[in-house]
Amino acid sequence: MNSDSDLQIAGDILEVQHLLQTPREHPATVAEFVGLARTIAADRSQWEHLVRYDATTRWYHRLRTGPGYEVWLLSWVPGQGSGLHDHGPSSGVLTVLDGTLTERTERGTRALAAGAVGVPPLERSREWGRVFAPGYVHEVVNDTLEPAVSLHVYYPGLTEMPMHAARCAASAAPDPVDAATA
Structure with missing residues (x-):
């Protein structure tokens, strides 16, 4: 018995594998979706060769799908934006x-x-991205003089993107505008 501890392991430690969680093939938690985004971002070979720039509209490409989620790659030339949605x-x-x-x-x-x-957040001057819940209203724009590329992970997969009328911070949230008529 070890005098520093009352804990003893009896038998072969390798036999406890059934107690360990098997790694998931696909993400299922917010942290795992953030991890997926970080992994793809860090490996330029997964996305860089796919990027295209279109001066007339934002370019997008579905990069990956899994059970209930999608990963999208978007490019933004200067001046392009998503609109409030x-x-x-x-x-x-x-x-x-x-x-x-x-x-x-x-x-x-x-x-x-x-x-x-x-x-880490305290060591950077700008944020790396955003995690958001259903109903989060925002507008994303490239207001620089250089093109940009972004990665978006949606769970469940993106089925709608309601557009919103412009509003000031003091006003109440308007009803979504039908994206087909916007």
Whole structure:
């Protein structure tokens, strides 16, 4: 018996494998979706060769799907924006892979910059991205002079993106505008 502890392991420690959780093939928690976004962001070979820039509209490409989730790659040339919107019933993770995007909400404006993935918040000057719940209303724009690329993970997969009329912070939230007529 070890005099430093009353705990003893009897038998072969390798036989306790049944007590360990098997690794999941797909993410299922917010932390795991953030981890997926960070893993993809860190491996440029997964996405860099796919990126295209379109001066007339934001370019997008579905990069990956899994049970109930989707991963999208978007490019933004200077001046392009999403318009004020939410993501219906979907939660999401947004991270910037290249360049800088600006996120506007009724609470204010934030710069979301590439290159800060995995850097602790106190050590970076700009945020690496955003995790959001269903109903989160925001606008994302590229208001710099350089193109930008972003990665979006949605759970469940994105089925709607209701657009919202512009509003000031003091006003109440308006009803969503039908995206087909906006």
